[in-house]
C-alpha cells in the first residue's frame with residue numbers, strides 16, 4: 001500500500017507544480033496593460049511601446065492613457081531621408097520609399113527604392129521610346145518627362161505654329177525679301193539687286209553655303225571702285241550704307257540658320273571675311289571670328305529670348321565698306337568728352353577721324369541687342385598707327401538716324417586697350433563697329449577768351465554808337481538812320497552770338513534752332529543795311545549829289561523786310577538745317593549755308609560796284625573847273641568810310657566761312673578778331689572821327705564833370721583838330 005501513497009503524492013506534487021506554473025502564467029498575462037492604442041504594444045502593466053515607424057508625443061514608450069502613436073514622416077525634418085538626384089521621397093503609413101521624379105525611371109525598371117545609394121534614376125528618352133510623333137519636317141527633342149519637335153536645319157516655322165511644341169510643323173526656309181533703298185540712282189546698285197533677286201529665286205536651304213558666298217561676292221562687287229556710287233552725295237551714301245548694313249544683317253542671320261555644321265568661315269577674294277557659329281545648344285563664353293575681328297560673348301546673350309533654334313552668331317568684316325561710311329560725323333559720348341576735357345584741360349568740340357579697321361557687322365539670333373545683359377568684347381585688327389597729340393583710337397558703332405542716314409557714335413562702347421595691330425573694345429549693345437583714329441577738336445581756350453572779351457568790347461562800342469545816333473541832334477538824317485540800324489542789327493546779332501552760339505553737342509533743340517535763325521536774320525539784316533549805305537552814297541554822289549535818297553519806308557522795307565523774306569523761305573524749305581550739334585548756326589549740308597552766303601556775296605559785290613562808280617565819279621568831279629570842294633571832300637570821306645566798313649564786314653564773313661572748320665585755326669583767329677573789332681571800328685568811323693559827334697561828346701563830358709573841365713577839354717581838342725585838317729565833318 002505504501003507504493004500507491006507515493007504515487008498519489010507525486011501526482012499531487014506535479015499538479016501542484018503545474019498549478020504554480022499556471023498561476024505564474026496567469027499572473028504574467030495580467031501584467032500587460034490592456035489600454036495600448038493602435039500601432040503600439042504593451043511593455044508591462046503600466047507602459048506601451050509604439051510600433052516601428054510610429055511615435056507618440058512622449059516618445060516610443062509611454063504610460064499616459066491619452067497618448068496615441070502617430071506616423072513618423074521620414075521625408076520631412078528632422079529625419080529628411082535623402083533619395084538622391086531626380087528622385088522624390090514618399091512617406092507611407094509607418095514607412096516611406098523613394099521614387100524617380102516624373103520623366104525619369106530606375107535603370108532596373110523597379111518602381112521604388114529605399115536608400116540614396118540605390119538611386120539609378122535616369123531620363124526617359126521619349127523620342128526613342130515612342131513611335132515617331134513629330135512631323136517629318138521637324139526633329140524630336142527629348143525633354144524631361146516629355147518631348148518637343150523643333151524645325152530641322154534649313155526649315156522655318158509654318159505660319160500659325162509655334163516652335164518646340166508637340167504639333168510643330170515647318171516649311172523650307174526662303175531667302176528673305178530685300179528691296180532697293182528708295183531714292184538712290186545708281187546702275188551699280190541696280191545690278192546688285194538684280195543679282196540678289198536671282199540668288200533669292202534659286203535659293204535652296206541645302207545650298208545656303210553657296211548662296212552666302214555668292215552674296216558676299218556680290219557685295220564686294222557693289223563696293224568695288226571706281227563706280228557710279230562715288231558720285232553720290234554724302235547723305236545718300238550714308239543712307240545706302242545704313243540700308244546695306246541692316247539688310248545684310250537680317251539676310252545673313254536667316255541664311256546662317258540654314259547652314260549645316262556648327263561653324264563656317266569664308267574669306268572672299270577681296271578680303272571680306274564672314275565667320276559664323278550655328279549651334280542648337282551651348283553655354284558659357286564663346287569666341288568667334290577670324291583675322292579681321294574676333295568676338296567674345298556669353299552664349300545666353302546670343303540666344304534669342306523666344307528660343308527659335310538654332311542660335312547663330314556672326315561677324316562680317318568688310319574693308320570695302322569703309323568707303324561708304326567715311327566722311328560721316330563722329331559723335332563722342334559725354335563720358336569720353338569728360339575724360340578728354342580732363343586730359344586736355346579744355347572742352348572737346350568734336351572730332352575728325354580716319355577709319356582704321358574694317359567695318360564689322362555683328363549679328364546674333366537675339367535681335368534685341370540695344371542693351372545686352374553682359375557686354376561683348378571685340379578685338380579688331382587694323383594697321384599699326386600711333387596716335388599723335390590730340391588723337392586717340394576709339395571704338396565706334398554706326399548709328400542710324402530717323403532720316404535713314406547715320407553717323408559714328410561711341411556711346412556704350414569702351415576702348416579697352418590697343419596693341420600693335422589690334423584694338424580691344426567692349427560694347428553693351430550690337431551693331432556695326434569700326435576702330436577710328438579720332439583727331440579731337442579741342443576748344444582753344446585763348447580763342448574762347450578773345451571771343452568773349454572782344455565781343456563784349458564790341459557790344460559796348462555798338463551801344464555807344466546806337467546812343468550817339470539816337471541822341472546827337474546835329475547828325476540826324478537818313479544816313480544816320482542807316483548807321484543806327486546797322487549797329488542795332490550787329491548789336492543784337494553779337495549779343496545772341498555771345499549768349500547762345502554754343503550747343504552742348506548731340507541734340508539740336510528748339511533753342512538752338514531759334515538762335516541759328518535769329519543770327520541768320522540779324523547778320524543778313526546788317527548786310528542789307530550796309531547795302532543801303534551804298535545806295536545812299538550812290539544817290540548822294542552820282543545821281544543828284546545833293547539828293548535826299550530813299551524814303552524811310554523803303555529803308556525799313558529793304559533793311560528788315562528782305563532778310564525776313566530770306567529767312568522765312570529758308571525756314572519753310574529746310575527748317576531742320578538751322579542749328580548744328582556743336583554750333584547754333586546753319587548746317588552746311590545740302591548747300592544750306594548759301595542762304596546766308598548768297599545774299600552776302602551779292603551785297604558785297606553790289607556795294608563794290610557802287611563804290612567803284614562813286615570813286616570814279618568823284619575823281620571826275622574833282623577835275624571839274626569849278627568844283628564844290630567842301631561837298632566833294634565830304635563825299636570822299638563818306639566813300640572811304642563806307643569802303644572801309646564794307647571791307648571790314650565783308651572780309652569778316654569771308655573768314656567766317658571757315659569758322660566752323662576746326663582745321664583752319666589761323667582763319668578762326670582772324671575771324672574772331674575781326675568780328676570783335678567790328679563794333680570798335682564802327683565807333684571810330686562814325687563817332688570818334690565825326691566832328692559834330694565829338695563836339696556833342698564834349699558837351700556831355702562838360703555836364704558830367706563841370707565847366708572847368710569842359711573848357712579845358714574844348715581847348716585841347718581844338719588843338720588836336722588843328723593838326724588834322726582833313727577830318728570829316730558831316
Ligand SMILES: *[C@@H]1O[C@H](CO)[C@@H](O)[C@H](O)[C@H]1NC(C)=O
Nearest residue numbers: 043044045046047048061063
Ligand atoms: C513598466 O515598464 C516601464 C518601462 O520599462 C518601467 O519604467 C516601469 O517601472 C514598469 N512598471 C512595472 C510595474 O514594472
Ligand SMILES: *[C@@H]1O[C@H](CO)[C@@H](O)[C@H](O)[C@H]1NC(C)=O
Nearest residue numbers: 074081082114115116117118
Ligand atoms: C544607405 O546605404 C548606406 C550605404 O550603402 C548605409 O551606410 C546607410 O546606413 C543606408 N541608409 C539607410 C537609411 O538605410
Ligand SMILES: *[C@@H]1O[C@H](CO)[C@@H](O)[C@H](O)[C@H]1NC(C)=O
Nearest residue numbers: 135136137138152155170172
Ligand atoms: C514628309 O512626309 C510627307 C508625306 O507624309 C512627304 O511627302 C514628305 O516628302 C516628307 N518630308 C520629308 C522632309 O521627309
Ligand SMILES: *[C@@H]1O[C@H](CO)[C@@H](O)[C@H](O)[C@H]1NC(C)=O
Nearest residue numbers: 159160161162165166167168
Ligand atoms: C498646337 O498645340 C498647342 C497645344 O499644345 C495648341 O495650343 C495649338 O493650337 C496647336 N497648334 C496648331 C496649329 O494646331
Ligand SMILES: *[C@@H]1O[C@H](CO)[C@@H](O)[C@H](O)[C@H]1NC(C)=O
Nearest residue numbers: 230232233234237326327328
Ligand atoms: C571725304 O573726306 C576726304 C578727306 O577728308 C576727302 O578727301 C574726300 O573728298 C571726302 N569725300 C567726300 C565724298 O566728301
Ligand SMILES: *[C@@H]1O[C@H](CO)[C@@H](O)[C@H](O)[C@H]1NC(C)=O
Nearest residue numbers: 384385417418419420421422
Ligand atoms: C609690336 O611690334 C614690335 C615690332 O614692330 C614687336 O617687336 C613687338 O613684339 C610687337 N608687340 C606685340 C604685342 O605684338
Ligand SMILES: *[C@@H]1O[C@H](CO)[C@@H](O)[C@H](O)[C@H]1NC(C)=O
Nearest residue numbers: 331399409410411412506507
Ligand atoms: C549715340 O547712341 C546712343 C545709344 O544708341 C544714343 O542714345 C545717342 O542718342 C546717340 N547719340 C547721337 C548723337 O545720336
